[in-house]
Amino acid sequence: MMKNWCNRIAITVSIILVVWMWFIGTDGFTAFTAETARKNNLIEAKPKFPEVILEDSKERTYTMESFRGKNVLITFVYTACTTVCPELERNFAEVYQSIPASYIGEEIVFLTISFDPERDDPKTLENYQQYFQSDGETWRMARIPDQLQLKSLLDAFGVIVIPDEYDGFSHNSAFYFVNKLGYLENVLDYTDIKAASEYVVGRLEREI
Structure with missing residues (x-):
């Protein structure tokens, strides 16, 4: 009887420890994937948009x-x-159209950054924006010509860009909400337009 009781206590303690470790490792059960963890960390850190030159x-x-004094969705x-x-x-365009x-x-x-x-020079960006009815003013498409500045932004916002074997890139995607003071405030799921x-x-x- 005593042995069974001890076994039950040991099992219960083990379960509690596993659940507690899972709770810690998933930011309170919310970070079930690396991408979710990345978003949660960014939302908590609220990095400032770096001083970069956009073209x-x-x-x-x-x-x-x-854009100081205006929010920017990126x-x-x-x-x-x-x-x-x-x-x-396309989803970005739907969000744009849903805003009063x-x-x-x-x-x-709205700002799309290459x-x-x-390859994405101003002429290429101008052609690209026509596919999505971007007006080039309230929804702009831009690049950051300086590679070091570009890297500073990608690093700050946790944007992963890896060259692939097809002369393209593997990368993560989201909507990034930057507030009027220039700080990242939220990272939104681009697949959930509503x-x-x-x-x-x-x-x-x-x-x-």
Whole structure:
């Protein structure tokens, strides 16, 4: 009887330890994947958008200071991508279209940033934006010509870009919400258009 009781206690303690370790290792059961953990870490850290020079499809150059006082929703792509990027931008376009017109350009701007600046020059970006009806103003497409500056941004926002054997890239994708002070505030699932739209609209409404 005593032996059985001890065994039960040992089993119970073991289960508690396993559950506790799982709780710690998954950020309170939320980080079930590396990507979820990455997003949670970014949301907690809230990194500032680095001082980089953007060059857009209209050949204008500027920093994020140009958007000070406005929220910015961002995606990272390369225009030669034929898999994830087109879906990412189509979904981005749907989110853009779901935002009340009074907010667009005033409270928020949309920004697509290429991480392939050698191929994605302003002319290429201009052609690419036409596929998604980006106006080049309230939804801009830009590159960061300086590779070191580009790397600083990708590192800060946890964007993983790995060259592949087909002269392209393997990369993760999301919507990145940067607030009016230039800090990353949220990382949104690009496949859940409804949730992303509701978050952005709700976030903007709270500021009015």
